[in-house]
Amino acid sequence: MQATGNGNQGCYLASISDELGNLLLSLANGVNPFFADDIEHHQAELEGDAIEADIKASALENTEKLQLVKSRRGQGLFRSNLEAIEPACRVTGVTNKALLIASHIKPWSKCDNNTERLDGNNGLLLSPHIDKLFDRGWITFTDAGDLLCAxxxxxxxxxxxxxxxxxxxxxxxxxxxxxxxxxRDIIFRANPAVCA
Structure with a gap:
């Protein structure tokens, strides 16, 4: 930055120190408390995009490539497998599948293999607002079905x-x-406590 507050175009996209980066993130978080959350979400999306690009460039059959890419977007074989297990949003009770999101429990980008990505047991049909909370780690569930809040x-x-x-x-x-x-162990943001 120049003394005038303008950027220095001579060093466009130059690296900065960790200390300066952390300071900028803390200042941005002061303006938008969800800034770091948004950055984390975009990072996960970029990782997923890179995996998707690898799948498209792989030697897999085109139909298998298409199913894996569709599974990332909650469509295709993953959604069909999920709908065979989950008939509705567990939280809201909505059954109209056109209004529900096929959400991966273990994120698509973190799956160990293509089997996990297409496994209907690795998903929940969720209403959009519930999906956002679950996807971002603000809520989760115990094996017995208790809703946990961060x-x-x-x-x-x-x-x-x-x-x-x-x-x-x-x-x-x-x-x-x-x-x-x-x-619960990796995505959820807090020590589990049942929502009161």
């Missing part, structure tokens, strides 16, 4: 949406529980 503000949002707390959405199968364990 913080009180999430509980407040759920109450404002008319979702009574505490909430139990029904027991998950052992195969789903394996993926939910990953979600």
């Amino acid at each position: 913080e009180p503000s999430i509980e407040q949002a759920l109450l404002q949406w008319g979702i009574n707390l505490p909430s139990n959405v029904g027991i998950f199968s052992p195969k789903q529980a394996k993926f939910l364990s990953y979600h």
Whole structure:
């Protein structure tokens, strides 16, 4: 930066120190508390895009490539496999599948193999607002189906949406529980506490 506040075009896209980067992130977080969350979400999307590009460039058959790419977007074989297991949004009860998102429990970009990416047990059909909370790690579930919230503000949002707390959405199968364990350990943002 120049003393005038203008950028120095002579060093466009130059690297900066970790300290300066952390300072900029903390200042941005002061303006938008969800800034770091947005950056993390975009990073996950970029990782998923890179994996998708690798799949497209691979020696797999075109139909298999198409199914894997569609699974990342919650369509195709993954969604069909998921709909055979989950008939509705576990939280809202919405059954109209056109209004539900086929959400991976263990994120697509973090799956160890193509089998995990297409496994219906690695998914939940969720209403869009519930999907966002789940995808970002603001909520998760115990194997017994208890809804867990990362913080009180999430509980407040759920109450404002008319979702009574505490909430139990029904027991998950052992195969789903394996993926939910990953979600609780890696994606969920807080120490588990049942939403009150």
